[in-house]
Amino acid sequence: GKTRYEGVGHIKNNILMVGPTGVGKTYLIKLIAKKIGVPFVKGDATKFSETGYVGGDVEDLVRDLVYEADGDIEMAQYGIIYIDEIDKIASSNHTIGPDVSRTGVQRALLKPMEETEVDLKVPHDPISQLEAIEHYRKTGKKEKRTINTKHILFIMSGAFNGLEEMVKKRLNREGIGFRAEIRSKDERAEYLKQVKAEDLIAFGFESEFIGRLPVTAIFERLEVEDLYAILKNPNNPIILGKKKDFKSYGIDIQFEEDALYELAVKAYEEKTGARGLVSAVEKVLLKFEKRLPSTGIKQLVVTCEVVKNPGQELERLLDDPMHPDRVARFEKLHSRERMDLKESILNREGEFRRRYGIAFPESRIDLIARRMVDKGYDVNTVFEEVVEVQRQVEEFEREFQQRNGIRLQFDGEAIDRVTDMALEEDLKGQVICSRLLKDYEHGIKLIRDRIGRREFVITKEAIDDPEEYLNRIIQEAYSRRFDLETEGKPR
The missing domain is CATH 1.10.8 (Helicase, Ruva Protein; domain 3)
Known part of the structure; x- marks a missing residue:
């Protein structure tokens, strides 16, 4: 029977996300899928256009949802399929050849994006073939396992470089343009916020394809302040991961706020969004990670000076590892980190109480904050x-x-x-x-x-x-x- 209400003329709110690389599009969708408890799979649109049979890969993503749901078709029917670099399958309107396959990928996506039945048994999958043989041996009947895509949410994303110029041309034709070249990030985002279906069609998409993406979300490029906020977040996996790396050598590492800001500046200069944070942190700490494990030094404070001159500061640390100023700075940061974590957890105590069904006295929250600092683990x-x-x-x-x-x-x-x-x-x-x-x-x-x-x-x-x-x-x-x-x- 039907497990959920199915309205007449059901229209899916498939989403098109427009934004530069490294702004957290994939991360955001993964978090949402985890929060609502549905399976999630990610595909790359450029991979589809490289295959001879364009429809095969699209349907494979639907089958992957069933795999992610541990074979639970009912659960998979409400999953999320996320396809990145969708702008790469837009036809350029003035070339012949590769555009045929690009248009073919768009058309192969039309049915799954709306509603179709996808066969879970495919000729090129030996496991599904063996399962079918085993089922026939036991029952004497052929089993037809399919999944309906009616409720699967499709989310497409891409950078869409040049789309803002098409929006600008249309706005100028309509007499509401800014009458200037797009220079700043803010202006580009403002133009993109005005995007309409006709702009996306002009960009190279089929009207039927765009018609199945009724929701458009615009992501702005991350600024230095945004990258700094990411690094300051106590659950930020970049800093937590680096703390774990050093902890495996018995070394406790603390970051001063000025150092985090300087790291954000370096990451911004790489023009790769949040991805630049990983690179910036690695470049600064690589020498320390190589040298310190063999020295017996157990504490490291990452200061603004360390970020600017890692080699020079490493030598200073090796010359005087127990300098009173360095020790005092470490103790202050260590104590402050615990206090900040404890306060953050206390503010969310109601959320954790509902999640686990038990109360957490302040003494236990203190224990949790201490373990997070000592071991470098995340709160969950x-x-x-x-x-x-x-x-x-x-x-x-x-x-x-x-x-x-x-x-x-x-x-x-x-x-x-x-x-x-x-x-x-x-x-x-x-x-x-x-x-x-x-x-x-x-x-x-x-x-x-x-x-x-x-x-x-x-x-x-x-x-x-x-x-x-x-x-x-x-x-x-x-x-x-x-x-x-x-x-x-x-x-």
């Missing part, structure tokens, strides 16, 4: 680790009660302590709990047998000093028993 990875250990502690409590008839409850600080130990030693929460309780499990059972007490709260003190905790609860138990016995005696 650390939350997953911490939540998993907490569930393991709860599982230990249940198993202990089933075995011994005693209800243990680890309080918040005790869970923090167990989590810290489990993550540091790379052990399960149950293993840590068993090891900690080994010292006084007998004492707890003794108290249960003597006075019938069946509930115990395990505190941080119980973990740090089990002997003292055990002595205290035994004394309390015997004192309570003595009080009960004296209450029962006649005066």
